Amino acid sequence: MTGSGPHLRAGSEPHLPAGSGPDPTTGATAEAAGGSVRAQVPVRRPSGTARAAALRLALMALPVAFFAAFFAYPVAAIVGRGLREGGHWHLGRIGDVLGDPGIRHVLWFTCWQAAASTALTLAVALPGAYVFARLDFPGKRLLRAVVTVPFVLPTVVAGSAFLALLGQNGLTDDLFGLRLGTSVWAILAAHVFFNYAVVVRTVGGLWAQLDPRQEEAARMLGAGRLEAWRRVTLPALGPSVAAAALMVFLFTFTSFGVVQILGGPTYSTLEVEIYRQTAELLDLPTAAVLTLVQLAAVGAILAVHGWTVRRGEASLRLVDGATTAHRPRGGERALLAAVLAVIALLILLPLGVLAARSLDAPGGYGFGYYRALGAQDSSGTFLVPPLETIWNSLRYAAVATVIALAIGGLAAAALVRRAGRLMRGFDALLMLPLGTSAVTVGFGFLITLDKPPLDLRDSWLLVPLAQALVGVPFVVRVMLPVLRAVDHRLREAAAVLGASPARVWREVDLPFVGRALGIAAGFAFAVSLGEFGATVFIARPDSPTLPVAVARLLGRAGGVNYGQAMALSTILMLVCAASLLVLEAPALRRGTHRGADLTGEL
Amino acid sequence: MTAVTGTELLRLEGAAVRFGARTALDAVDLTVAAHEIVCVLGPSGSGKSTLLRAVAGLQPLDAGRVLLDGADQAGVPAHRRGVGLMFQDHQLFPQRDVGGNVAFGLRMHKVPRDRREPAVAALLDLVGLPGAQRRAVAELSGGEQQRVALARALAPEPRLVMLDEPLGQLDRSLRDRLVVELRRLFGQLGTTVLAVTHDQAEAFALADRVVVMREGRIAQSGPPLDVWQRPASEFVARFLGFDNITEATVAAGHAVTAWGSLPVPDGTPEGPCHILVRPAGVLLRPPGDGLPCEVTGRTFRGGRVALLLHPDRGPALEAECALRDAPAEGARVTVAFAAEDVVVLPGEPAGSAEPDAMEAPTAGR
Known part of the structure; x- marks a missing residue:
């Protein structure tokens, strides 16, 4: 769902060498040396x-039921409510809506900003991918974890951060009188901020594992340095660059929180428009048509992505990623410096400014805004002190994580053996919530889950269920x-050796x-924590979540509200970053590449 | 150790396994006696590994039966069959250290810890890795991994140990040493062994009995020396590295071939057949009487030299001679044939029996 910030490499297949032997090169060496040692016993x-x-099928049953009840049904209900009247479908409305110049403008903006964001992200992040894949420098692991922080950051926080950096009374405003707050530049910058890690991890993860000797072989055959890169490395990277680009396109195409906060009244993506039509104009037919359009677009993007990934599975010669990096030499030092500067400006600065603004209280630097969060709000924005939303969010996210792990774990177990078109369809279905309008899902929850057999209207479970929908793809x-x-x-x-099937699972698989389960849990938790688009509809007024509270505070005038929003965003950022760093900690501590590889899948 | 008369431990009756249209095992009948070491030999794709997997219970049969100690194993899952299998690439558990790998089977069989530890230590001593318990498997060399895999397979004291290409990934000299060690070890322990390899030298050094497989069927079975001396078919002969094979017609104690008339052992049935001349039976003679040839290649093998000869008539010949007698490349020689090294090959007609060229070992060439 689009209300959440995090991204992942959907449909990504392992870049780990096949086989889990300790030395990924043994297989290849054995083949080269013996030629015949591998018997042709099919591994299947x-x-x-x-x-x-x-x-x-049994493993799939629960995930399918879950998706049917909490995704397909609500979305279908919304579409039906918009396009069905008096027992008849009014499909003509599709044409009416799409003919509207305002809507056409939204569609056009959605497409071109996504294309521009994708191009910009690739341009900025590909050098980063190289640096993280092939160069060795002090603090690399920590920095790799840091650039991943935006990846799990709620869009609301990113929006706030860029508002604090580029907006009215923002840093650039103060320093240069430059206000980009409601410009397309702020949106593009925020999109790059988010998706930097997608490219660095997807492309860089593979790049690190490409055997450098392939390039060396090309050079021994007379290719120049650049020529060798272009002829050997680039074609190998191609599919992963395409996959990363498509993922970035998907996430920016369906961008909600960032555009909602930074776009002002002028700029609106499909997702924002769906929200506007649903929540502000109560124009359900238009929202339904837009939902269908978005669903079709996302389906198409995911299909192309899946195709790209499958094509990219071609047998590449992969080696241990930890062995291919070298100290920067010559021009690489300049490249490293440039990449570090980009990271400082693009990732560290917005987060730093956000934190600084949250401390910049009227009575001087301090925790004034944070203290205000604990007080009962007198203006009636909240029924509870904003600080309580932290507890709400943590509780919801924890439950959502448990649900996502159960559903996603079952789905992954069912998908382990690559088999058949049916399973591929199931795989794609699991990805769909990532790109579907979260607003639609949230509103769909409201209108469908309020009567038996699924009367969850007053249940606190509604929020974790919606959040788990976004967590499941990550877990899978x-x-x-x-x-x-x-x-x-x-x-x-x-x-x-005598282990029963259950024992085999415990001794070998577990x-x-x-560790993957831990990582999956961390991602699901961070995603759930940041989910906004659906939660904003279904969170009860007396128990809003952190992102919802931030958005409400930002929606109100006044320096105090703004400061409190910054303070809440900072807390959210810290919680998300903490959950990510806990995940990365084993890799950081042990210095093994194994853990790094695992998150490199994303 | 060569006492093949012991009780029957393993019996396969008409065992068949098909992968789609391909038949990996085709009605295989095989018995292994207790304490016997049987080596299944064949090119890759001949169904050897499938045979082991079927016995282990990892591969269900499409037809036939597997019996262990006389009991049909249909429906008995792998972990209850009480057989050991050493995988061709060892499959050590990467997350466990050496001791953890060796102790795994003991833990599965609920051997208490105080008995596990001495057992692991004893096994590691046995395979020549004393005190290696705490080492990570990732840092072991190929030979060491192989030893750990063997210790792990032996630990639960399975009634039958199966080895899938046990020395496949090791270099030649290490193999030659380990195969002798293995045979001594199995002799000491009285283990029943069913091993699979594509390397005939390994099979002949290890086994009490050799079973040659081809396309899912057993092509020949017997003591190594018998198989070596009397290949049952052209396929087996070629797989063993013998290439001096040609069509022949036997009449009156001689075989008429493209190379001329060859003496054959007494009692050879008359009529068309294929014959094999072992390289040792191709005798170099001074120019004159016999088959004139040109020397086209020489391969040095210790004190002997294998010569590749191009006869004036008939297919290429391989001969063997002492180092000091070896003629130069391009030299003209004349050869004669020794009757005791001429073997009449029964079995299938020519042409259909080309073993996979990549797989056929090159010994004797």
């Missing part, structure tokens, strides 16, 4: 194919490559999956 397990299929994407990377013969080895 034909044992009771029917039983395996039945098991897969993190778990799937890891589950697939477990060599099936390891399980067989355990079975032959040690691998355990």
